[in-house]
Amino acid sequence: MCKRNKVTDSRPFRDEQTFDLKHVLKGIDPNIPLVFVSGNHDIGNAPTTDTISEFCKSWGDDYFSFWAGGVLYLVLNSQFFQDASNCIELEQAHDLWLNNQLAAAEQLKCKHVIVFQHIPLFLQSPDEENNYFNLEKSKRLDLLQRFEKAGVKAIFSGHYHRNAGGMFNNLEMVVTSAIGCQLGEDKHGVRVVVVTEEKIHHKYISLDELSDLTVKEVISGLFEVNVLNPCLE
Numbered sequence: 293m294c295k296r297n298k299v300t301d302s303r304p305f306r307d308e309q310t311f312d313l314k315h316v317l318k319g320i321d322p323n324i325p326l327v328f329v330s331g332n333h334d335i336g337n338a339p340t341t342d343t344i345s346e347f348c349k350s351w352g353d354d355y356f357s358f359w360a361g362g363v364l365y366l367v368l369n370s371q372f373f374q375d376a377s378n379c380i381e382l383e384q385a386h387d388l389w390l391n392n393q394l395a396a397a398e399q400l401k402c403k404h405v406i407v408f409q410h411i412p413l414f415l416q417s418p419d420e421e422n423n424y425f426n427l428e429k430s431k432r433l434d435l436l437q438r439f440e441k442a443g444v445k446a447i448f449s450g451h452y453h454r455n456a457g458g459m460f461n462n463l464e465m466v467v468t469s470a471i472g473c474q475l476g477e478d479k480h481g482v483r484v485v486v487v488t489e490e491k492i493h494h495k496y497i498s499l500d501e502l503s504d505l506t507v508k509e510v511i512s513g514l515f516e517v518n519v520l521n522p523c524l525e
């Protein structure tokens with residue numbers, strides 16, 4: 293059974309925030325599919341069935357997978373990895389689903405498997421100490437090993453409000469700063485990701501840089517490659 297969440301300091305403003313964000317997102321070209329990844333400001337540091345179902349009502353499933361351009365993408369609810377004490381059954385269902393997805397990816401021998409999750413597994417190094425912005429060490433290593441076995445090539449995360457990242461063998465951890473509040477020296481921006489047959493290319497671009505260029509121009513200028521599947525994180 294899940295307990296009601298007592299803490300959600302942003303909740304008094306939630307309806308207005310949801311309304312505003314949906315209004316802004318209407319300005320995006322409808323040909324660009326939008327994919328949402330839930331995080332602690334959406335469902336709480338220790339989510340409950342209530343906070344998760346509220347998110348799902350506004351933004352769709354809190355975890356799912358999809359294919360684009362022959363690439364398998366797994367969108368995870370990483371709050372379960374941090375603190376599932378208020379929703380053990382949902383966390384177990386998520387883990388079972390993840391196991392099935394990873395087993396299928398391994399069996400299909402996908403060229404690329406890419407994970408999106410809000411909290412980074414690590415910020416610089418797989419064996420760094422635990423802190424607020426990464427996942428606890430044993431959970432982190434368990435996931436890294438499972439992802440690697442399934443052929444995951446990259447994990448894209450946020451949460452840190454700074455750009456960061458590192459490698460676990462051939463698996464890249466990419467941490468992207470925010471379009472809004474910055475906690476470091478980065479400028480407000482987005483990460484442009486280009487997936488080709490051979491490689492996953494990515495670069496953080498500030499909104500200042502983007503204002504003079506279209507995303508297409510950014511991509512063609514950055515990567516002289518055949519673009520299979522460009523997407524904005």
Ligand SMILES: [Zn+2]
Binds near residue numbers: 410452
């Ligand atoms: Zn966060």
